[in-house]
Amino acid sequence: MRSYGQYCGVARALDAVGDRWNLLIVRELLLRGPCRYTDLQHGLPGIATNLLAERLRDLEAVGVVSRQAAPPPVATTLFELTESGRELEPVLRALGRWGSRFMGESPEGDAFRVHWLAFPVAEYWVDNDPEAGPLSIAVHTGEEAAVIEASGGQLDVRLGPAQSPDLVLSGDPQTILGLLVGRLSPAEARRRGLRSHGDIGLLRRFRPEHRPPASVRLAP
């Protein structure tokens, strides 16, 4: 991307990561941790392979991504975020939160990957009963599966099947998401095709939190 040529933090940030696909690459690495090239391709449906290669070079050049030669069991290149790259998390969270207003519109034709649910969970969930025992919730949608694990007040989202989940949810992405962020009640979600095994009341433990408003007025 050409530089905006403006001595402003927002402009400089966009100079570095404002190019098309860049922030989505960062999303993948934030959500999944170190990834192979093909993992990235899978998590970025629609990207042209030459663009992915070029963007990874660009992100490396600005110090957001680094590449590692993985040791023998993997024996491939792993791409991971640098410290600076991980510090983009607030940007991605703010974008995801703002973008959630468009998630009600039907996902017809849109690709979906389960691990994308980790952002809504991170943004909208809080463990209201951190003293209670660990809990695991399996989520199945499309061909993929993920697990949300709560333990000691900490929430984690992993890809893959659960060992012995306390609750299993399956349904289409829109319904699962609606349920997870509280836009749909369990009853509404079931009406839209949600299937569940286990006590769906467990979800109440993770009600959305609210945050304080900003304190500085920008344009009085």
Next chain:
Amino acid sequence: MRSYGQYCGVARALDAVGDRWNLLIVRELLLRGPCRYTDLQHGLPGIATNLLAERLRDLEAVGVVSRQAAPPPVATTLFELTESGRELEPVLRALGRWGSRFMGESPEGDAFRVHWLAFPVAEYWVDNDPEAGPLSIAVHTGEEAAVIEASGGQLDVRLGPAQSPDLVLSGDPQTILGLLVGRLSPAEARRRGLRSHGDIGLLRRFRPEHRPPASVRLAP
């Protein structure tokens, strides 16, 4: 911008405002409030006029900007953020904060506008003595002037000259910024050409704050 075609909040947000220049247009409207077309051009050095017109149409279409026919004293079109557009503030703040790491690099050749300082002030300042009387600090850099006003714990940044400032700062953008965010001490700033009138110690009232870390791990 073509849609990413991904059912993900971040992707949907970028579908809406990820196009080149869009977030900088939002920055201008956040910092300056309702603007005329030519105000926007001035605050967006480097934008082509056809692009500005097109982007304003796009942003209107996604509900981020609205246009108003201003009443007789102004008698022109005013562009302003909708509620949804104002809710992009956390995105811009996160971007500006992340981008501040690139602000140490020399601004040679980069354009600068004083009102861009409002973001760093909003991000890095806090009024540690809100009970104290109101205070106004004038900032002069390049051809422009702005005022930072503190009153009752509230901070405001305005364009234009100050009435009777308690402190006047002038210098190049990099030095002023370094001083405002605490990267430079007053002595260092003076060595880099800062000129001041009034008690520069007043700045201590507005020391940077720190924020708590995030509580949800994304990629365990």
Next chain:
DNA sequence: CGGCATCCTCTTTGATACTG
């Protein structure tokens, strides 16, 4: 397979000139 590079077409950008 994993990690690209090349080639090609189509779209978007940026610069400039011009207009109601």
Next chain:
DNA sequence: CAGTATCAAAGAGGATGCCG
């Protein structure tokens, strides 16, 4: 003041090929 019109250059997207 608030744009539209035009055009060259850069970038995106898709297909395919190459090399360990």
